[in-house]
Amino acid sequence: MSNSDTAPEILRTVDGQPLKEALTRASRSARIRAFLLVLPLLVFVLLTFVVPIGQMLSRSVVDEKFSENMLQLGAWFAENDSLIPDEAAYAALVADLKVASAQRSAGNVGTRINYELPGTRSMFTSAARRADEMAPPFKEAMLAQDPKWARPDLWAAMRSASAAATLNFYQAALDRQIGADGTFEAAPENVQIYVKLFIRTFVLSVVITGLCLLLGFPIAHLLATLPLRYASLLMILVLLPFWTSLLVRTTSWMVLLQGQGVINDLLVWAGIVGDDGRLEMMYNQTGTIIAMTHILLPFMILPLYSVMKTIPPSYARAARSLGATSWTTFRRIYLPQTVSGIGAGGILCFILAVGYYITPALVGGADGTLISNQIAFHMQKSLNWSLAAALAAMLLASVLVLYWAYDRMVGIDNMKLG
Amino acid sequence: MALPVYADPLERIWYYTYRVICALIFIFLIAPILIIMPLSFNVEPYFTFTSEMLAFDPAGYSMRWYDNLLTFGTAAPDAVRDSSWWADVWANAKWVQAAKNSIIVGFFATIVATVLGTIAAMGLSRPEMPYRKLIMAILISPMIVPIIITATGLFFFYSKIGLSGSYFGLVLAHATLGIPFVIITVTATMMGFDRSLIRAAQNLGAGPVTTFFKVQLPLITPGVVSGALFAFVTSFDEVVVVLFIGSHEQQTIPRQMWNGIREQISPSILAVATILVIFSVCLLAVVELLRRRSERMRGVTPG
Numbered sequence: 001m002s003n004s005d006t007a008p009e010i011l012r013t014v015d016g017q018p019l020k021e022a023l024t025r026a027s028r029s030a031r032i033r034a035f036l037l038v039l040p041l042l043v044f045v046l047l048t049f050v051v052p053i054g055q056m057l058s059r060s061v062v063d064e065k066f067s068e069n070m071l072q073l074g075a076w077f078a079e080n081d082s083l084i085p086d087e088a089a090y091a092a093l094v095a096d097l098k099v100a101s102a103q104r105s106a107g108n109v110g111t112r113i114n115y116e117l118p119g120t121r122s123m124f125t126s127a128a129r130r131a132d133e134m135a136p137p138f139k140e141a142m143l144a145q146d147p148k149w150a151r152p153d154l155w156a157a158m159r160s161a162s163a164a165a166t167l168n169f170y171q172a173a174l175d176r177q178i179g180a181d182g183t184f185e186a187a188p189e190n191v192q193i194y195v196k197l198f199i200r201t202f203v204l205s206v207v208i209t210g211l212c213l214l215l216g217f218p219i220a221h222l223l224a225t226l227p228l229r230y231a232s233l234l235m236i237l238v239l240l241p242f243w244t245s246l247l248v249r250t251t252s253w254m255v256l257l258q259g260q261g262v263i264n265d266l267l268v269w270a271g272i273v274g275d276d277g278r279l280e281m282m283y284n285q286t287g288t289i290i291a292m293t294h295i296l297l298p299f300m301i302l303p304l305y306s307v308m309k310t311i312p313p314s315y316a317r318a319a320r321s322l323g324a325t326s327w328t329t330f331r332r333i334y335l336p337q338t339v340s341g342i343g344a345g346g347i348l349c350f351i352l353a354v355g356y357y358i359t360p361a362l363v364g365g366a367d368g369t370l371i372s373n374q375i376a377f378h379m380q381k382s383l384n385w386s387l388a389a390a391l392a393a394m395l396l397a398s399v400l401v402l403y404w405a406y407d408r409m410v411g412i413d414n415m416k417l418g
Numbered sequence: 419m420a421l422p423v424y425a426d427p428l429e430r431i432w433y434y435t436y437r438v439i440c441a442l443i444f445i446f447l448i449a450p451i452l453i454i455m456p457l458s459f460n461v462e463p464y465f466t467f468t469s470e471m472l473a474f475d476p477a478g479y480s481m482r483w484y485d486n487l488l489t490f491g492t493a494a495p496d497a498v499r500d501s502s503w504w505a506d507v508w509a510n511a512k513w514v515q516a517a518k519n520s521i522i523v524g525f526f527a528t529i530v531a532t533v534l535g536t537i538a539a540m541g542l543s544r545p546e547m548p549y550r551k552l553i554m555a556i557l558i559s560p561m562i563v564p565i566i567i568t569a570t571g572l573f574f575f576y577s578k579i580g581l582s583g584s585y586f587g588l589v590l591a592h593a594t595l596g597i598p599f600v601i602i603t604v605t606a607t608m609m610g611f612d613r614s615l616i617r618a619a620q621n622l623g624a625g626p627v628t629t630f631f632k633v634q635l636p637l638i639t640p641g642v643v644s645g646a647l648f649a650f651v652t653s654f655d656e657v658v659v660v661l662f663i664g665s666h667e668q669q670t671i672p673r674q675m676w677n678g679i680r681e682q683i684s685p686s687i688l689a690v691a692t693i694l695v696i697f698s699v700c701l702l703a704v705v706e707l708l709r710r711r712s713e714r715m716r717g718v719t720p721g
Contacts, residue, residue, distance in 0.1 A: 038538045056573075
């Protein structure tokens with residue numbers, strides 16, 4: 001270039017560009033090339049995974065079943081903020097119910113309010129059927145139809161449902177409901193399920209992770225210290241369950257654990273329990289814990305093993321030669337070196353356990369089910385999709401926190417399988 | 419881990435106790451899988467060993483549940499077993515249909531996951547890859563996010579865009595679930611890959627495509643194949659997403675098993691389970707051979 005003699009200290013490439021710029025350009029194009037390789041998959045995962053889940057989660061704060069059908073009442077709520085409905089409010093209600101009756105959407109409207117106040121759906125459907133016959137004054141007409149229309153909590157529920165965006169489903173997922181004065185309060189003891197269910201899910205996951213650690217640690221230690229020939233043979237015993245279908249393993253546990261199953265038969269035959277005292281190990285928490293421990297055990301053993309394999313045995317020998325007992329050696333020398341493996345396996349097991357669905361659904365019975373089963377229930381049976389989405393959002397949030405912790409501790413790129 | 423000569427009696431006792439404990443844990447791991455195999459030959463519709471079975475009396479064993487797999491759902495299960503009977507089985511038997519569906523969906527899902535996953539893993543294993551950790555976290559997340567959340571999300575998304583009940587939608591969903599396994603196994607293989615080989619190939623005049631097929635691919639094949647097997651198994655074992663987005667005709671083996679277990683569990687389930695265990699033993703053998711091959715190629719010899 002022309003000014004090369006004025007600034008001789010700048011290094012240049014053969015074709016005269018400053019070396020720094022050429023290098024920046026080359027590394028930028030290398031970065032773009034690498035990114036372009038990843039791009040198709042990233043777009044694919046975003047489209048088939050991230051976007052669907054995001055859209056599903058948006059349902060947890062939006063429900064239009066009431067707001068899009070009850071326009072006049074919505075307008076009344078926007079103008080008045082009193083809790084006592086006047087004649088105009090009842091007139092708006094009846095007008096909306098007439099439209100809803102014509103469009104056959106009264107059931108949807110009722111369903112939305114029914115989420116907040118159980119038992120109110122039929123009030124909407126039957127009032128909508130009669131709406132055409134009603135004449136002013138509408139307040140008296142509605143109260144003659146059903147005196148429950150004067151309930152303040154019903155009006156509070158309708159007010160909160162008149163906006164499409166709502167946090168009510170999160171309130172419901174936290175066992176709170178609309179009280180008589182229109183504000184949220186804790187639901188009665190006997191209908192509080194979700195907080196208990198979350199606690200149960202976390203407690204069971206901790207128990208299962210703990211059991212996996214208890215059973216996985218000796219196995220991983222044995223595999224890491226045996227000569228590789230024997231270790232790779234025994235490794236098959238760990239990997240075979242890992243590769244076997246989840247449903248197969250769950251089925252096996254159902255066969256083993258049921259009242260007339262193999263374990264009970266064995267116990268009766270051995271005389272440990274009487275024929276009438278067969279243990280109930282299935283359709284309760286015991287079943288969930290046993291089956292899930294078995295299923296998640298390889299996820300604990302494999303990370304532990306890969307950490308333990310890197311621990312040089314000479315450290316333990318050095319400790320022994322310096323006078324430590326074998327217990328002290330284990331506690332002070334060996335155990336601290338396995339902490340990263342314990343963390344990796346523990347978090348992985350816990351993440352997988354928290355979101356488990358199939359095994360609890362099949363062997364869990366009533367008190368061995370987890371939060372996933374409740375989400376499935378609201379998706380398939382009660383059809384309260386927004387509540388399902390709110391529960392899913394809370395579950396997902398806790399899993400993502402754990403995932404972040406896993407990344408900080410182990411690094412996602414260090415994850416290994418088999 | 420031989421017992422050292424200086425071990426005191428307590429340590430000797432612990433040494434053998436430890437072995438016994440480990441043996442018991444191995445039994446816990448493997449026994450549930452093995453126990454269903456003999457039970458699937460039970461002549462009675464029970465899930466426990468009958469006295470005939472314990473006495474190894476041939477009368478206590480039968481193939482009737484395996485036979486049931488072929489006849490369940492056929493038009494004429496008791497007809498003479500000629501070619502038309504087999505045609506009937508091929509066209510109508512529920513379990514055969516389920517197997518066909520599982521294999522078709524699994525095959526295409528594996529192809530999508532493996533091709534996209536391998537290309538992406540090549541990018542991810544480059545040192546200059548920007549936002550590597552974040553992208554990796556997104557790509558691995560289908561394995562971490564609870565399956566019920568994925569299934570729920572896909573249920574709404576697919577019904578909105580009209581993919582629910584289609585094989586195409588199912589293949590896409592299963593491919594997404596298999597991708598983390600492909601990414602993990604292939605990037606693990608890539609990490610041990612000597613990048614100077616690429617430069618050597620380019621130096622000798624090979625273009626990027628030739629370099630990939632002649633130099634990189636042969637060396638990373640073991641990782642790609644085990645990733646593909648993982649993806650296939652994931653699809654082959656997946657039930658929740660199928661339950662949520664599959665139509666009534668899209669019965670796969672796990673869905674059929676799920677229905678069987680929930681409604682009325684018959685030993686036919688055990689027969690299927692036995693076949694699946696044998697299938698996973700074969701897969702495990704392939705993966706193990708691949709791993710050894712990969713170690714040999716990279717000069718790591720097992721002791």
